[in-house]
Amino acid sequence: MDETIRFSISLPESLLKELDEKMINKGYASRSEFVRDLIRKELIEEKWSISGEEVFGVLALIYDHNKKELAERLIDIQHHTPINIVCATHIHIDHHNCLETIILRGTPEAIENIAIKIGGLTGIKFSKLTRAATVDK
Numbered sequence: 289m290d291e292t293i294r295f296s297i298s299l300p301e302s303l304l305k306e307l308d309e310k311m312i313n314k315g316y317a318s319r320s321e322f323v324r325d326l327i328r329k330e331l332i333e334e335k336w337s338i339s340g341e342e343v344f345g346v347l348a349l350i351y352d353h354n355k356k357e358l359a360e361r362l363i364d365i366q367h368h369t370p371i372n373i374v375c376a377t378h379i380h381i382d383h384h385n386c387l388e389t390i391i392l393r394g395t396p397e398a399i400e401n402i403a404i405k406i407g408g409l410t411g412i413k414f415s416k417l418t419r420a421a422t423v424d425k
């Protein structure tokens with residue numbers, strides 16, 4: 289575990305006020321925790337912008353259960369990129385809708401590619417890729 293180092297930063301009063309409001313609205317207990325997460329978020333975005341880095345993605349989907357060819361296409365895409373698929377979870381929401389989350393691992397390009405391929409299929413009603421990465425130990 290990294291040693292925690294304390295340092296001070298200077299901010300214009302209005303920016304500090306904004307920071308505190310956001311910190312409270314997001315449920316953070318301290319400025320330190322909020323600023324740490326802001327820095328991590330920036331580092332994760334940076335990692336996603338570098339080609340060849342290993343990153344993770346969580347793709348959440350809602351789709352039409354009645355479109356049988358869609359389910360087949362979804363499975364096909366996953367079978368053709370098994371190296372990037374860590375796992376998938378499927379729940380049956382109701383008679384017509386399925387929810388699936390697919391956890392992906394690989395380069396930003398590979399993950400974006402799969403997410404675009406899947407998100408563009410006919411019958412997908414919702415598709416959202418959450419970009420994740422490790423940035424500290």
Ligand code: NI
Binds near residue numbers: 353379387
């Ligand atoms: Ni289902």
